[in-house]
Amino acid sequence: MGDMNVKKLKKKKDRANYVHHLLNDIKALDLMLKKGMIETEPIRIGAEQEFCLVKPNYSPSDNALEILKDIDDEHFTTEIGNYNLEANLDPLELKGSCFSNLHNQLDSLLKKAKDAAEKKHTKIVLAGILPSIGLDNIGEHQMTPLQRYTVLNEAIKDSRKQDFNIHIQGVDELNLLFDSVMLEGCNTSFQMHLQVSPNSFIDTYNWAQAIAGPILSACANSPLLFGKELWSETRIALFTQSIDTRAKSFLLNENQSRVSFGRNWYTGTVTDIFKDNISRFRSFLTSAYIKDSVDLIENNQTPKLLALQLHNGTVYPWNRVCYGVGNNKPHLRIENRYIPSGPTTVDEIANMVFWVGVMMGKPKKYDNLHKRWDFKDVKTNFFNAARYGMAAQMYWDGSYKSCLDLILNELLPMAYKGLYKFGVAPKDVEYYLAIIKNRVKALNGSEWTVRSYRHLLKSHKRFEAMQILTSKLYEKQEQGHPVATWRILEETTELPDADSRVVKHIMSTDIFSVYKTDSIELVLNIMEWKNIHHMPVISHDKELIGVLSWKDIKDFKDE
Template sequence: MHLQIEPEDFVASYNWAQAISAPILAVSTNSPMLLGRELWDETRIALFRQSVDTRISGRALRDREPRVTFGRSWVKDSIMEIYKEDISRFPPLISIDITEDSHVALENGQAPKLKALATNNSTVYRWNRPCYGVNGGIPHMRIENRYIPSGPTTEDEIANMALWVGVMLGRPEKWDSASEMMDFNDVRRNFLKAARTGINSQFIWEGREISAQELILNEFIPLAEAGLKKAGVESSDIERYLGIIRRRTHSHTGSQWTVKSFRNLRKTHKNGEARVKLTEAMYANTKSGQTIDSWKVIEPVQKEGGLFRLPVWQVMTSSLITAKSHDPATLVSSVMRWMNIHHMPVENEKGEIIGLLTLSHMDKYYETKTSEAVTVEEIMIKNVRTIDPELSVEEAMKLMKEERIGCLPVVNANGLVGLITAHDMEEQAYGKSV
């Protein structure tokens, strides 16, 4: 999302863009989960920073800025402060062939494209990124908003854009000098709070503590209305899209809907199956044309038939406690009882399954053996039947019946990924809590 800025207003606009990032993000969050785990309300913020972090952990004492950054301070004089800092701090990641001589272009009255600068700028991922470009021979400056997530619907995305653009254009005059309004450290902390807790965040804003809801409803929406009117946007469109933001603030964001719905689904479904149901509901709601504020949170429901047609990975338990072959058997037996575990896989250091323990098997062993100085390797079942996660639950049940066993470790090419038991499938079939 890009907004073109007049060069003489760049410093004030960029600092304002930094200041408003947290409240805008808080009301827009839509990425609270990763691989079936609840994380931040906007997990992208932390995930992207970590995924492209080129710093060396062994040099932790050095204060080095990551390539994904919110920034370190207010801009004082010009866009060149940011470009000079980024060139100084971050070595080039990619190279390109450049045929243009910028000095010659200027001497000929042309605006240079500055491809080297643009290329380096594209590898430093500021959440508010300053951009220089040339369009039709005319140079311009833009601020690229990179923190607002996509979805949940196209209408929601347009509403997010309207809020951001409106607030940007509605900047109060007092914010022409950002450093006099807020400490930059508070602005940066606000941004991280918004990423973690979304619309439930409490911010420091202009020297006072205020909730994200109050800031959006009482200050940002009026600012956005004024800014959009100044830009000549039709009143009906302003009400339409800012109305979505207003209703969302009162009801729930995409992150809140996702987390509440997933937790309800987990009351009657395994993690994998709950994720499938959640995705199905997201797709249906998106197709309905309703914005996120109108989506009903999924309620816990008794499952319909069709369990046996599901792939094993949707029903298996993926949160496993495992043992190693050299573990003391008495300790492992205690752990199984503490955690109410009837089957425990034994794996090696590579994550490969090499055995299986069952409580009944261990009890029978100790009925005839008195020595406690026994390792898991001496007791475990070594010839273990496993199943692929893509096979059906029906095939898993058939295999258990044929082998007269109560569980199957689930294994793919990378090793042990889960465990499916007859008891789990009975609970799933009858819709009981798991």
């Protein structure tokens, strides 16, 4: 969708034209499969790196378009938030030193971005959710001012016809009404692509679903949102709710969210996955379609399936099917969307090596999983991993196993075999998989963040702790050591620049409020019990109508 000049579907004629091309693209894909036009080899890998831009005080910096202009490199593109950018890495054949080569390109691209950002007094941070992001950073005025994001926001809001109700329960609880899709801008990920042969696509896709839980448990990196400790990988819950087109009603709504793990195993061919998405999710965007895809095939040309790609760009399964054309050859990929950005580039490449290795190392005993495993067990594994990270248990092949045992005893050996089978250099395999082994035995990004944040809260208010955490995250990323080697922050850790403190760094966020109908006696006692001197007064419609101070009511103390 990002490369298209999109607009909302409004007129009946436009909708009919779009649907015609969409269904025609499905026919064309079926035809290409029958004709054997889809590339079966070689297998390639690729990745997309999303990253955050921050000011010198480590709060989000909404100057992405300025920095993108200075970078002046087609590898980079925008994200919905004007404080995020994305770098698209070149696809590489799965062999030899492909992963270290990908790592070198990633570091090189980020160096280019850092140089451009530095000129704007901006830093780059890799984080699934930036610890220092706040509610004041996610208004519509901080959306990247490009048509495609405005149209997407308006289309989803029109579809819902009500605000987004965000509720995430973890150690803390987030309960929030929000009026745009900008909450999605809190999320940044390291999206990994693996080309898959059309002949084995469905079985490979089902395997990608089966391993998602244990893979995510080792890679979790986003436990905080607005200073609240939520899921080990909070992005999973936040993304699902932040662009949900379903409206709440008194009717039993069985619709599936556009961000989803899925409802069942797939069978048939890859077109059945696309057909399922088209059946479940109506299109709300369109673009310009000039050529008929079926006609192109009959004229020995390769179609880009633009209508299908546009629809696919508005559906967000955690493992997404992608169709693409490279060197005039069509191919199919699985896009892994659940891995967060960060904590370092070496951790990200290790995550990719681990995932690709397990994908390619599947033993024959796991063929046709859809006939033997219950899909709900796999789905439960995924959400348990998102909630609890390495502390989760996985129901795997008929019994419960800890993530630690499953990864060390089965998945890592499987990854070694899969990578060696495709001729990946032993030096790459051993280096990156050792990072995963050390991480699952020590701590992942989520664990480091939580432990450090809890320590900081012992001596700092919430906003200051969030800022310190982001500053130290940046420092450790620049050093480049894997997260498993990081020391947890001490409670005495201070801001790099003490002069950057503002009011919100020292204010209390644990607020006690009263209704205007509450008794003075109750208010007096609350103030004394909690040692507070001011209390907001709210109406029964939850609107602020005033503030009471101790001075206002102390004279009533002895009455």
